[in-house]
Amino acid sequence: VTPQYHPGGGWLMDYARGNLSPAFERLIGGHLLACVQCRDDLRLAENIGADFMLGNEPAVTRLTADDIFNSTQATPTLDFLSTSTIPADLDFATLVSSYLRVNLASLPWRGIGDTIAVAKLRDDAGDRLWLLRARPGAVLPRHTHHGNELTLVLQGAYVVGDRVFSAGALEDADEETVHQPIVTTVGECLCLAAATGPLKFEGWIARLAQRYLGI
Amino acid sequence: MMTRVKSSPPDEGSSVLPFPLPADVGVVERTEENDWLLNIQQNADQQAFRRLFERLTPRIHSYLRRAGHAPPDIDNALQDVWLVVWRKAHQFDPALASARTWIFTLIRNRLIDHERAARRDKRLTSNYADASRHEQYYEQDHLAQALGGRVARLLTQLPPEQRDVVLQCYVEGHSQRDVALAQHLPIGTIKSRARLAFERLKQLLKERA
Numbered sequence: 001v002t003p004q005y006h007p008g009g010g011w012l013m014d015y016a017r018g019n020l021s022p023a024f025e026r027l028i029g030g031h032l033l034a035c036v037q038c039r040d041d042l043r044l045a046e047n048i049g050a051d052f053m054l055g056n057e058p059a060v061t062r063l064t065a066d067d068i069f070n071s072t073q074a075t076p077t078l079d080f081l082s083t084s085t086i087p088a089d090l091d092f093a094t095l096v097s098s099y100l101r102v103n104l105a106s107l108p109w110r111g112i113g114d115t116i117a118v119a120k121l122r123d124d125a126g127d128r129l130w131l132l133r134a135r136p137g138a139v140l141p142r143h144t145h146h147g148n149e150l151t152l153v154l155q156g157a158y159v160v161g162d163r164v165f166s167a168g169a170l171e172d173a174d175e176e177t178v179h180q181p182i183v184t185t186v187g188e189c190l191c192l193a194a195a196t197g198p199l200k201f202e203g204w205i206a207r208l209a210q211r212y213l214g215i
Numbered sequence: 216m217m218t219r220v221k222s223s224p225p226d227e228g229s230s231v232l233p234f235p236l237p238a239d240v241g242v243v244e245r246t247e248e249n250d251w252l253l254n255i256q257q258n259a260d261q262q263a264f265r266r267l268f269e270r271l272t273p274r275i276h277s278y279l280r281r282a283g284h285a286p287p288d289i290d291n292a293l294q295d296v297w298l299v300v301w302r303k304a305h306q307f308d309p310a311l312a313s314a315r316t317w318i319f320t321l322i323r324n325r326l327i328d329h330e331r332a333a334r335r336d337k338r339l340t341s342n343y344a345d346a347s348r349h350e351q352y353y354e355q356d357h358l359a360q361a362l363g364g365r366v367a368r369l370l371t372q373l374p375p376e377q378r379d380v381v382l383q384c385y386v387e388g389h390s391q392r393d394v395a396l397a398q399h400l401p402i403g404t405i406k407s408r409a410r411l412a413f414e415r416l417k418q419l420l421k422e423r424a
Contacts (some may be wrong), residue, residue: 009413010380010391010406018330020321043312044417050319051366059272059280063290065268068297069261075302076295079325092419104424115360125335147392148402196392 003168007043007150008044010036011172015209016045022122023129023194027150027170030096030192034168092167093154093190100192107131110213116140118213130215132191134158134183141206142180147196149173156189158182178202244270245313252314256304265300271318272297279322282388288329298320332387369419377412380405 007028014020025045032039068124078182090098097104102121111117116139121129136156148170157166165171165181173179183189199215201207230264248270254263272293279289299306307317370378383389389410395402 008406008410009417010384013384013409013413014390016323017384017388018327019334019384019388019393021331041417043316044420045413046312046316046320048366048381048416049323049385050313050316052273053278053319053322054315055367056274056281059273060264060276061276061290061293063272063293063297065261065297067294068264068268068301071294071298073294073298073352075298076325078296078299078321080320080324080327117323124331149388172406174342174406176401176403198407 003031003166003170005163005165005169005171006015006035006038007170008092009041011150012042012045013048016049018187021127022124023080026129026147026152027152027192027194030099030152030154031170033095033099034092037189051166060196082196091142091155094129095151096154098195102131104131108177109133112212114139116213120214126197127194128215129192129194129195132193132215133147134189134191136181136183136185136189138189140181140183141201141203142178143199143201143206144178145173145175145195145199146195147175149177149193149195149199152192154192156187157184158189159184216331222327223327245315248314249309251305252300253309255301256307261317267300267314268297271315275322276320282330282385283333284326284329292322292325294328295325361385362374365423366416366420369416373415373420377408377415380409381412381416384409 011020011024011028015025020028032042037202043207089206100121106190107119107121109117109119114135116132116134119131121131123129131154140158148171151165153167153169155167157164159165160171160181163171164184185199193215195215199210248267251260252264254260255267268343275293276286276289279292284292288422297409300318302383310316312320370381373381380391380394383394384391389397391405392402394400395405398405
């Protein structure tokens with residue numbers, strides 16, 4: 001996949017510095033799996049971070065190199081969610097699921113008819129991450145947000161206005177964006193979404209459905 | 216107590232700085248550090264480890280102090296990170312990152328949960344906005360502290376509001392959303408400032424490469 005829509009540099013700088021909550025970090029991480037260009041940009045953002053880290057005047061520290069040689073402590077695991085090993089033979093949805101360590105089939109999906117189903121993955125102090133699947137041609141309720149909402153397409157495609165988001169593409173929306181995604185007729189659409197706070201739907205039917213789905 | 220650079224005559228071409236820019240020694244340093252780390256990786260060279268440790272540790276310590284970490288937490292984090300450097304140097308890939316960038320990512324990974332918890336606490340106490348508001352002094356102070364780095368030098372070529380977002384991100388550890396909340400601006404405004412800042416830095420770094 002070669003995604004058409006990408007996170008802006010600010011997202012990559014925040015990811016590089018470790019400023020993002022788990023929901024947004026994983027969503028950006030998912031896009032990085034698909035996007036060579038953003039992986040290059042992330043490397044640059046990390047280089048910038050290293051420059052800031054080492055541009056400071058030295059402080060006095062008690063720790064010495066001998067403390068490290070003489071340590072009997074077990075070696076800590078300092079792996080971030082790794083995006084460095086990318087098996088080329090997986091389709092994107094499977095790739096992201098294994099990165100998120102979830103099994104799509106066994107998730108607790110909550111659905112409304114066969115139109116739309118949602119599986120919540122996590123909620124850290126209001127920053128939520130969920131998977132959403134919608135049948136071909138489904139029209140999602142018009143909504144806006146309390147903060148950022150990032151959506152990463154894992155499979156299929158949806159349309160917002162004149163933009164088409166297909167596998168790997170990332171849509172960056174926020175409290176100033178009102179949108180109504182419409183799934184294309186090609187096939188089922190599977191997305192990963194991260195948002196701050198609950199979505200703000202227009203219309204009471206949508207709000208009722210929202211309470212049931214927990215988004 | 217760290218010494219701050221006080222007002223000396225402005226450097227030509229960088230009107231925002233009240234002090235002259237030092238020479239960029241980064242290239243030589245980075246090459247040395249990479250060589251040391253490769254020596255640790257291939258020969259378990261203690262001497263190379265000592266050099267790398269002594270070059271980086273005091274500066275990382277200072278950086279983490281500025282980001283608000285307490286000295287005991289910093290020592291614990293540094294201990295963990297240097298253990299990984301010593302025992303898992305084989306994980307370093309010079310094709311992907313320089314030694315200092317690899318170590319930067321190890322520090323980030325070690326502190327990410329700790330910083331997230333601190334950020335939540337900070338949001339709960341609502342004097343957050345006052346503590347991180349945009350001030351000229353604050354900005355010059357951070358720039359002065361980070362001047363050993365070539366990126367901080369390039370920041371002088373960015374408009375103040377873009378420079379601020381970059382400093383907030385890397386020095387303070389504030390996300391785009393944190394900045395928007397603190398400055399009472401729409402998140403979209405901050406995202407576009409950050410995007411422009413990053414594109415400009417990318418272009419400036421390419422020109423120098």
